[in-house]
Amino acid sequence: MTKEARKAIGTRGSWFAKVGNEDLPCIHKHWLSGMSYHEPYCEISENKWSEYVDALRLGKAILTTDNVVGEGPQFQRSGYVAVFRVANVALSGRDLTFDLVERLEDLR
Template structure:
């Protein structure tokens, strides 16, 4: 089982020296991902946002993360604390605009990652699906 390694504050993590954008499990509903608040108008720097969106569009693979949301005064997440990296999966139909945020569809079954709590640094194995035996390069 593969392991993702990232740094606090980064929107990316590495698996086998390959860098992937990280997306929050909070915004994934079945196979559809929609983060309506990842926009420049919500305070994200354009350069960081463009690098993130471009990486999803061109690589079409992401790391799904399990996070604790920090709710803002308007009742939606104002930020997240990453708890674990869950899986890598291929995406399709990537769409982004300032009005609607980021949307895409999960295209493949997730390839489970070794889960390491970023708060306690304790190791626990994620249960891999039987069909997730391919190398990550096989997802491309």
């Protein structure tokens, strides 16, 4: 019997969502190219960004689909795709990069 996909639960304005008992950072499909992620607007001096990057360095993230709703750009989450193992989290100026190295589970 196939294991049923779990549901991610997020809240409006949060950069995290809960899957089971884990609170995981959400990453935008918009910034993904193949299995490489590049977010060009990171402001590590802001607490929200610092917390987010620290969570990514723990090695897991939720890939989300989103609608672009503003400049910068700003996103409105439209769905959850899967939980991925991430590695090679790096910052260079405002550029946040990392690799998706393993798809751990699909989400519904």
